[in-house]
Amino acid sequence: MASASKTPELLAADGTPLKHALRRSQAQERRRAFLLVAPLLVFLLIVFAVPILSMIWRSVYNPEIRGYLPQTAAALQQWEGADVPPEPVFQAMAADMIVGVENRTIGRAAARINREIPGARSTVMRTARQVDEWSAPYREKFLEADEDWANLEFWRILKRESRLLTPTYYLLAIDYEYNAQGEIAPRPEVYQVYKGLFFRTAWMSILITGLCVVLAYPISYMLATQPARVANLLLILVLLPFWTSLLVRTSAWIVLLQQQGVINELLVATGIIDGQGRLRMIYNRTGTIVAMTHILLPFMVLPLYSVMKTIPPSYLRAAKSLGAHPFRAWWRVYFPLTIPGLAAGCILVFILAIGYYITPALVGGDSGIFISNLIAQNMQGSSAQLKLAAALATILLVAVLLVYWVFNKLVGVDRLKFG
Structure with missing residues (x-):
């Protein structure tokens, strides 16, 4: 039997095998596409990725004590914590204080310690003014100068x-702290602020989103079913x-909702309320919810409208002609088709x-502010407050990413339609 003839290999115009030439051409196209988007990637890296990574790093990086009291920090690593530190620790503290007084950094170190133990700043500063006159051994002199140096919690x-x-600032961000024994424990109730603000921000955001859905759905439906001229005017x-x-x-x-504002004046004029019973609708949660619902409503209307506009009206007519009740036809036929826009808007x-940030700060008062307002407040403070703000912002970022991940699992981001 004659052997089967071998199929000749296809060649490109330059004589190279066609599959190799095709692979080389595709690689060139990918490189060209990457070079086209490279400026955008660099821009996003500089203005988005780097600041976020810097914020996360700042929330855990804590160089102050090690920088201001380096010898003390090194000596304390050998201390077990069961009793007042030995002489080498006090000797290191004395040396750091002498250098700190000369460089004028001891005040910063004292202020940093004072944030953890109120009143410690006066102890440190009072001793620092005397330490250059002392000589070894230092332990007894420190204890004689101030009894707070025998406080184990301080050390x-x-x-x-x-x-x-x-992780100190993350613990503070969820209202926890290290106690005197070095264990993680809840902060005193009087200092518990952040966790409650996180929950308030979450439920108020959910409520505002729900109100936007209730208000935007009929508006979007009306826009989608009106003639083009009317729909354009309404849009x-x-x-x-x-x-x-x-x-x-x-x-x-603020003008509308305040106690001497338009709405209260109208209610008083119509006799619905008397002049002494004016409603308090501003500088509280009510003001935040009302103002933010109004501001964010268009962001719900536009995705819904863009999806509803593509749904043929004949679908509802066909369902009704087959005997479905109008509400059942809407619920079983029309509503499922609007879910991509509804999910995108939500x-x-x-x-x-x-x-x-801006709206809760202006109309929220004490009970209507969000966690973003507290982050902004800490951003204007000291170095430790900046670290706390970074920790709060990182937790908020992780929470948003978690919500996005859950949303993607339940709905699917690929189904979203923003218009």
């Missing part, structure tokens, strides 16, 4: 805070708030709401 906290990497009214400053819109709600409004 335990000093040893803990001398670590370069610390302009929906977009009109985007043409007005956020600060102006929030200030307008995730957009929720993520915007959970990080909002």
Whole structure:
């Protein structure tokens, strides 16, 4: 039998095998595409990734004590914590104090310790002014100068805070701390602020998202079912708030909702309430919810409208003609088709709401502020407050990413339609 003839290999114009030439051409196209998007990637790296990584690093990096009291920090690593530190620790503290007084950094070290133990700053500063006149042994002189030097909690906290990497600020961000024994324990109730603000931010953001859904769904349906001329006019009214400053819109709600404002005056004029029973709708949670719902409503309307516009009206007519009740036809046929737009609007409004700052700051008062307001407040403080703000912001970022991940598992990001 004659052997089967071998199929000749296809060649490109330059004589190379066609599959190799095709692979080389595809690689060139990928490199060209990467070079086109490289400026955008560099831009995102500089203005987005680097600041976030810097924020996360700042939340755990703790160089103050080690930088201001280096010899003390090194000597404390050998201390077991069961009794007052031995002479080498006090000798190291004396040497650091002498250098700190000369460099004028001892005040910063004292202020840093004072944030953990109120009153410790006066102890450190008072001793630092005397230590250059002392000579070894130092332990007895420190204990005679101030009895607070015998406080084991002081030395335990000093040893803990001398670590370069610390979870202290994350513990504070969830209202926990290290106690005198070095164990993680809840902070005193009087100091528990952050965890409650996280929960308040979460449930108020969910409530605002729900109100936006209730208000936006009928508006979007009306926009999608009206003639083009009417729909365009109504859409302009929906977009009109985007043409007005956020600060102006929030200030307008202050005028409307305050006790001497338009709404209360109207209720008094119509006899619904008397002049002594004016409603308090501003500088509380009510003001935050009302103002933010109004501001974020267009972000729910637009995704819903873009999806509803693509749904043929014949679907509902066909369901009704087959005997379905109008509500059943809407629920079983129309509503499922709007879920991509509804989901897109919900995730957009929720993520915007959970990080909002200006509106809660202006109309929220004490009971209507969000965690973002506390983050901004700490950003304007000392180095430790900056670290706490970074920890709070990192927790908020992780929470948003977790919500996004759960949302992707339940709905699927690939199904979203933003318009």
